[in-house]
Every structure is written in C-alpha cells, then in structure tokens.
Amino acid sequence: xxxxxxxxxxxxxxxxxxxxxxxxxxxxxxxxxxxxxxxxxxxxxxxxxxxxxxxxxxxxxxxxxxxxxxxxxxxxxxxxxxxxxxxxxxxxxxxxxxxxxxxxxxxxxxxxxxxxxxxxxxxxxxxx
Numbered sequence: 449x450x451x452x453x454x455x456x457x458x459x460x461x462x463x464x465x466x467x468x469x470x471x472x473x474x475x476x477x478x479x480x481x482x483x484x485x486x487x488x489x490x491x492x493x494x495x496x497x498x499x500x501x502x503x504x505x506x507x508x509x510x511x512x513x514x515x516x517x518x519x520x521x522x523x524x525x526x527x528x529x530x531x532x533x534x535x536x537x538x539x540x541x542x543x544x545x546x547x548x549x550x551x552x553x554x555x556x557x558x559x560x561x562x563x564x565x566x567x568x569x570x571x572x573x574x575x576x
Contacts, residue, residue: 493575494574496571496573496574497570497574499570500574503566503570504567507559507560507562507564507566507567508560510559511556511560514556514559518548518553521552522548525544525545529541
C-alpha cells in the first residue's frame with residue numbers, strides 16, 4: 449500500500465511540475481505577444497507621425513499653388529480691364545479684384561486648415 453501511495457504522490461508532484469512548466473511557457477508566450485504588439489504599436493505611431501508631417505508639407509505645396517493660381521486670375525482680370533480701357537483702382541473693377549483676392553485667400557486658408565485637420569487626425573490615430 450505504501451508503494452501505491454508513493455507512486456500516487458510522485459505522480460501528483462510530477463503532474464504539478466508539468467503543469468507549472470506549462471504555465472511558465474504560457475506566460476512567456478503571452479509576454480512575447482505583448483512585446484510584439486507594443487513594437488507594432490510603436491511602429492504604427494512612427495508611421496502615422498510621418499504621415500502627419502507629410503500632410504502638412506503637401507498642404508503647404510497645394511496652398512502655394514492655390515495662391516499662384518489666384519495671382520494669375522487677378523492678373524488676367526487686370527489685363528481684361530485694361531484692354532477695355534477700364535480703370536482698375538475704383539468702382540466695380542476694384543470690387544471684382546478685391547473679391548477675387550479675398551476668395552483666393554479664403555481658398556488658401558481652407559487648404560491650410562484641411563492639411564492641419566488631416567495631420568491632427570493622423571496623429572490621433574497614432575495614439576490609439
């Protein structure tokens with residue numbers, strides 16, 4: 449009877465040891481997965497920050513292009529007025545040029561704001 453009890457005890461201890469070893473291995477696997485996920489999150493944040501900076505840079509380029517387009521339009525309007533012997537410094541021609549300038553500035557500001565908004569959204573996504 450003592451032999452069976454000893455075998456049972458040894459079997460129980462061995463089973464506990466195997467179970468403990470399994471738990472240790474599972475803990476290591478969970479830690480490795482957590483480390484991997486943390487690195488993926490860090491890489492995603494770096495990428496999103498770069499995308500955010502790119503959004504601002506693209507916005508500046510598009511804004512500059514819009515300002516050039518606005519300048520060309522104002523120049524074309526002045527040429528058209530001058531070709532028709534219209535004085536551009538007063539009255540309706542001045543109103544047209546002023547409106548063109550203000551709308552052009554509004555367009556440029558909208559482009560800048562959209563680029564900033566895109567950048568903020570990308571940075572926010574990096575944090576989540």
